[in-house]
Amino acid sequence: MDERVREHAEVLVDWSARVEAGDDVVVSVAEDAHELGVAVAAVLGERGANVTTLYGSDELSRAYLKGVEARVEGEAGEDGTGEGEIDGGDAAVDAADFDADPAVDRAIFEAADAYLRIGGGRNVTATADVERATRQAYAKARQGVREARMDTDWVSTVHPTRSLAQQAGMAYEEYQEFVYDAVLRDWEALADEMAKMKDILDDGGEVRIVTERDDAPDTDVRMSIAGRTAVNSAASVAYDSHNLPSGEVFTAPYDTAGEVFFDVPMTIDATRVRNVHLVFEDGEVVDFAAEAGEDALANVLNTDPGARRLGELGIGMNRGIDRFTDSILFDEKMGDTVHLAVGRAYDACLPEGESGNESAVHVDMITDVSADSRMEVDGEVVQRNGTFRWEGGFEA
Known part of the structure; x- marks a missing residue:
């Protein structure tokens, strides 16, 4: 493992989140951020924290939201209210199409002392074909989860990935240097x-x-x-x-x-x-x-x-x-x-x-x-x- 990955993990846990022994920590790891996720888990173990891990996949989120759009479109077609036009039509997805109180997700964050989000997916535009109204409705429905998450000592960071390097217009090794110059500061x-x-x-x-x-x-x-x-x-x-x-x-x-x-x-x-x-x-x-x-x-x-x-x-x-x-x-x-x-x-x-x-x-x-x-x-x-x-x- 690149020693800078370990240093990144230590900064995240010790300086940023101020994790202490006995803390309950939720760690969300994106698809291509596995290496940093591993380093963070090791540091948390050494600090005596308790860890729950989540898979922070934009591709999974896209699949779920597209599935909701398909369900709403189908239901609209069945009851004759419209042709299933997701964007602006009778079948537009709204917050009522999601669980208004996703108790499991909310409970995870309500029980957590800290939440660490490690970004670094495979595709920076993975949800680009999900309608804006659908994404807004999903966010509105999950407001309670968001508030519970924000009540923790939460920190968001990214692992340097090839998709982020491409978005930045850099070679991968060049982008790694860029990220660590920004993260590994005094x-x-x-x-x-x-x-x-x-x-x-x-x-x-x-x-x-x-x-x-x-x-x-x-x-x-x-x-x-x-x-x-x-x-x-x-x-x-x-x-x-x-x-x-x-x-x-x-x-x-x-x-x-x-x-x-x-x-x-x-x-x-x-x-x-x-x-x-x-x-x-x-x-x-x-x-x-x-x-x-x-x-x-x-x-x-x-x-x-x-x-x-x-x-x-x-x-x-x-x-x-x-x-x-x-x-x-x-x-x-x-x-x-x-x-x-x-x-x-x-x-x-x-x-x-x-x-x-x-x-x-x-x-x-x-x-x-x-x-x-x-x-x-x-x-x-x-x-x-x-x-x-x-x-x-x-x-x-």
């Missing part, structure tokens, strides 16, 4: 650095992001952050952080005004989306455009009223991530980037008793701020052209 040192950004945001009232480029539309957007608490997302549940790798500081903005151009390509609902332009007034998206994938963007923004408002402002600070890979797990953490997410706000950023922006979606969009840009907090420049004010080379 997380304590990075947490200390990111704490500087957290303190600035916690003390601030308004953030302004500006980009001025000859080859792209300008960004000039303001948002309030007063009363919010920023999260130092240092890849550990001890920091309210649940992704490995991580390396961002994020908060929950509101009262957004202005316009922003997102120049980093992304995949939304299995659709390539590129060069997104959003215009905000009174906290809400009032106009939008995209060079590619505009229909997918529209579907997101039309999900519910909260989908047109921001739920997150995130500042990437992991410079072990040095290129875009079409994976939000990595891309939003990349140094010299800022991302905004429309939709749901995270509770960790909100005052006790405040719900923040509510939505069924949370979709991140990223802009490169490595050049011709600045970020201000209460009128003071805290980052210019990707360099923070505490770093060498910063120009006020």
Whole structure:
């Protein structure tokens, strides 16, 4: 076994999930993540934890959901209500077609202290031919399971696989190097650095992001952050952080005004989306455009009223991530980037008793701020052209 796989497992168990002896840990392992799954199981055994393993297969999920579509289509044909048109017809799948309270799955997570999800499937678009309405209905029906899972000390990571390398446009060995550069960090040192950004945001009232480029539309957007608490997302549940790798500081903005151009390509609902332009007034998206994938963007923004408002402002600070890979797990953490997410706000950023922006979606969009840009907090420049004010080379 590559020694880096063992190191990845140790970081996941010890730094990220903070597993202790006697903890009940659920581990979900994707199809091609077996090697990391084995390493994680060994480390958990050495730490004295109890382990339950799940098979996290997108191909199995696709088979199940396509089976539900076929059943609903058949039932519609039998009772004469329609021709079985899954997408938008009388036979569209909804949450009632699934068990509203999948007690077995929920019980597993209710009994768990920690949940470790190890991604790395065979096909990054395995569920691309499952209707969007079906996937949404399934997610809605499993809300109770999701809430039980989120109540654990959960962490999500990925094993470098050939399918992910292909998605990133890299050779397999090159992609392995990329992943381990992002994961095998001095997380304590990075947490200390990111704490500087957290303190600035916690003390601030308004953030302004500006980009001025000859080859792209300008960004000039303001948002309030007063009363919010920023999260130092240092890849550990001890920091309210649940992704490995991580390396961002994020908060929950509101009262957004202005316009922003997102120049980093992304995949939304299995659709390539590129060069997104959003215009905000009174906290809400009032106009939008995209060079590619505009229909997918529209579907997101039309999900519910909260989908047109921001739920997150995130500042990437992991410079072990040095290129875009079409994976939000990595891309939003990349140094010299800022991302905004429309939709749901995270509770960790909100005052006790405040719900923040509510939505069924949370979709991140990223802009490169490595050049011709600045970020201000209460009128003071805290980052210019990707360099923070505490770093060498910063120009006020």
